[in-house]
Amino acid sequence: MNVFRCTGCGAELFERRASCPSCFGESFEEVDAGEPEAIVSSRLTVTPEGFADSYDLFIGKLGKARAIYRKE
Amino acid sequence: MAAIVSAGFARFGKRKDSIMDIAAESAMPVVRSHRDEIDFALVSNCYSGEFNGISGINNLLTTYLSMDAVPSIRIDNTSGSGGAALFTAVSLVESGRARCVLLTGVEKMSERPTKEVTRIISSLLGDREKAAGPSLPSFAGLLTTLYMREFAATRESIAQVAVKNHRNGALNPNAHIQKVLTLEQVLQSNVIIDPLRLFEISPISDGAVSLLVVPDPEAPSFTDKPVHVKGIGMSSESSHLTARETLTDMPSVRRAGEIARRESGIDRPDLAELHDMATVLEIVEMESLGFYPRGEGWKAVLEGKTEIGGELPVNTSGGLNSKGHPIGASGVAQAAEVYLQLTGGAGGRQVRDARTGMAVSMAGFGNSATAAMMGLEK
Numbered sequence: 001m002n003v004f005r006c007t008g009c010g011a012e013l014f015e016r017r018a019s020c021p022s023c024f025g026e027s028f029e030e031v032d033a034g035e036p037e038a039i040v041s042s043r044l045t046v047t048p049e050g051f052a053d054s055y056d057l058f059i060g061k062l063g064k065a066r067a068i069y070r071k072e
Numbered sequence: 073m074a075a076i077v078s079a080g081f082a083r084f085g086k087r088k089d090s091i092m093d094i095a096a097e098s099a100m101p102v103v104r105s106h107r108d109e110i111d112f113a114l115v116s117n118c119y120s121g122e123f124n125g126i127s128g129i130n131n132l133l134t135t136y137l138s139m140d141a142v143p144s145i146r147i148d149n150t151s152g153s154g155g156a157a158l159f160t161a162v163s164l165v166e167s168g169r170a171r172c173v174l175l176t177g178v179e180k181m182s183e184r185p186t187k188e189v190t191r192i193i194s195s196l197l198g199d200r201e202k203a204a205g206p207s208l209p210s211f212a213g214l215l216t217t218l219y220m221r222e223f224a225a226t227r228e229s230i231a232q233v234a235v236k237n238h239r240n241g242a243l244n245p246n247a248h249i250q251k252v253l254t255l256e257q258v259l260q261s262n263v264i265i266d267p268l269r270l271f272e273i274s275p276i277s278d279g280a281v282s283l284l285v286v287p288d289p290e291a292p293s294f295t296d297k298p299v300h301v302k303g304i305g306m307s308s309e310s311s312h313l314t315a316r317e318t319l320t321d322m323p324s325v326r327r328a329g330e331i332a333r334r335e336s337g338i339d340r341p342d343l344a345e346l347h348d349m350a351t352v353l354e355i356v357e358m359e360s361l362g363f364y365p366r367g368e369g370w371k372a373v374l375e376g377k378t379e380i381g382g383e384l385p386v387n388t389s390g391g392l393n394s395k396g397h398p399i400g401a402s403g404v405a406q407a408a409e410v411y412l413q414l415t416g417g418a419g420g421r422q423v424r425d426a427r428t429g430m431a432v433s434m435a436g437f438g439n440s441a442t443a444a445m446m447g448l449e450k
Contacts, residue, residue: 015314039218042266046207050191
């Protein structure tokens with residue numbers, strides 16, 4: 001799973017931004033951070049339109065960032 | 073600063089009426105008495121485009137109320153729209169740009185299927201977070217697990233918030249859910265977002281609330297019982313939950329509360345209305361506001377300290393949890409509950425001798441928060 005790494009200070013973000021929250025640099029590279037490591041999960045049985053009716057939602061560590069992902 | 077001098081309500085729940093009629097039901101009692109004075113209208117509303125297929129609801133509403141020439145603005149700050157609108161109303165009268173602001177919070181959500189409502193509300197998330205398929209309440213499920221893990225809180229303490237808020241809601245004729253629940257009923261209701269159950273999450277509701285906001289010096293000409301906004305603070309936090317260090321603290325709520333406390337000189341209110349979209353949020357917000365130390369809010373709930381009659385009653389209205397959560401109306405309704413409590417108009421849920429109260433309106437999952445400290449003294 002990819003993260004956006006600031007080429008100025010090395011901060012890593014799951015969500016792309018125009019400007020780095022740590023150094024305000026404006027240049028990022030997209031790099032593979034491997035698989036996320038689960039911190040917490042929840043089974044959802046009410047889900048948004050366009051998605052299956054039930055799945056597990058996770059917050060996990062992904063490199064120096066955090067990720068939100070699901071497993072059906 | 074500014075004072076609230078009148079309030080009108082349209083009952084929260086699943087309503088057959090149009091969004092305009094719901095808004096007007098709350099606004100007309102205020103407009104009828106003060107039509108000639110109102111010189112600005114704010115409409116707190118989040119999703120009238122998505123849910124009702126309309127734009128420019130602010131001007132549509134002033135026209136529907138036959139205040140065609142009164143200038144108006146729609147305030148959208150997701151779930152925190154109501155607090156942001158109160159902040160704007162106070163700022164307008166403080167600056168002298170307006171002398172009498174009609175503030176109406178309204179939402180009509182119940183015509184849409186739950187999955188569609190869930191998708192529309194989660195549109196406030198970042199693109200990659202949204203693509204994972206979370207609902208906004210799903211973060212409350214994750215937070216519940218994290219909170220219990222970090223602070224050894226009991227599952228019962230989280231559910232007890234729903235017991236308290238439904239008991240309060242049953243005393244509020246404008247609340248969506250009129251049902252007293254036992255702890256067993258809460259804990260045996262359907263799991264919606266593990267471990268949170270049905271009765272721990274606010275329902276999808278329609279409804280509206282209107283307030284009249286005027287400068288402090290003019291308040292006595294409107295009513296002999298004004299409620300003064302003595303301090304109001306607003307703060308934000310990253311929209312990206314993946315950019316936050318923790319979910320068990322709400323920095324936007326903490327900072328907004330600090331501003332409201334500093335401006336008002338009131339450290340601890342007599343009561344508080346908090347944004348309990350899910351039970352656990354009420355506890356975390358109480359801690360972020362400094363009402364209880366971090367990790368100990370759940371104990372205050374179990375000990376009854378936040379009940380009506382306790383040392384700091386929280387969500388006497390029933391909260392979003394029982395009163396309902398018509399998004400744009402919720403934050404206005406919180407301020408309106410404080411107004412009712414301080415003016416002695418809260419009926420069976422009246423807090424005795426209440427002289428100060430705080431309303432905390434929260435957007436997204438703490439993406440933004442507005443805290444207003446109100447009091448009877450100017």
